[in-house]
Amino acid sequence: MSDKLTKDTAIAHRVLELKENPSEKVDVFIGNPFQLGKDEWACPYRIVGGGIDLNLQIIGVDSVQALQLVFPIIDSAIVGTDVPLLWDGEEYLGFTPK
Incomplete structure (x- = not known):
């Protein structure tokens, strides 16, 4: 997967x-799931900003x-960056x- 998700391409x-530094933003994008094989679907995601640029995908047996x-993968990826983030002023992202 080489295309990086943006506001225009994410769902x-x-x-x-x-x-x-609350003025510095980190964007989280989730892409449209797509089929890889008979029982294999991928859902792309991207986390970008604050020195982070992760452009990955998660695999499931179907699109759902x-x-x-x-x-939960996005949550784990954010925790793994050790960059403390807030959503609407709260630590819960x-x-x-909850």
């Missing part, structure tokens, strides 16, 4: 802010599973249940 977009799996 969903969330803007986060750096905790130490790929879309379901992308939310909204990708996993």
Whole structure:
């Protein structure tokens, strides 16, 4: 996957802010799931800003599973960057249940 998701190509977009510098934004994009094989679907996602540019995809057995799996994967990817982020001023970023 070489095309990087943008506001124009994503099906969903969330803007986060750096905790130490709320004026600096981090964009999270989720792309449209697409079929790779008979029982294999991918859902692309991108996290960009604050020194991060992750452009990846998650695999599921169908489009629904790929879309379901992308939310906790995004949450884990953000935690793995060690960049403290906020969503609407809160530490809860909204990708996993509270």
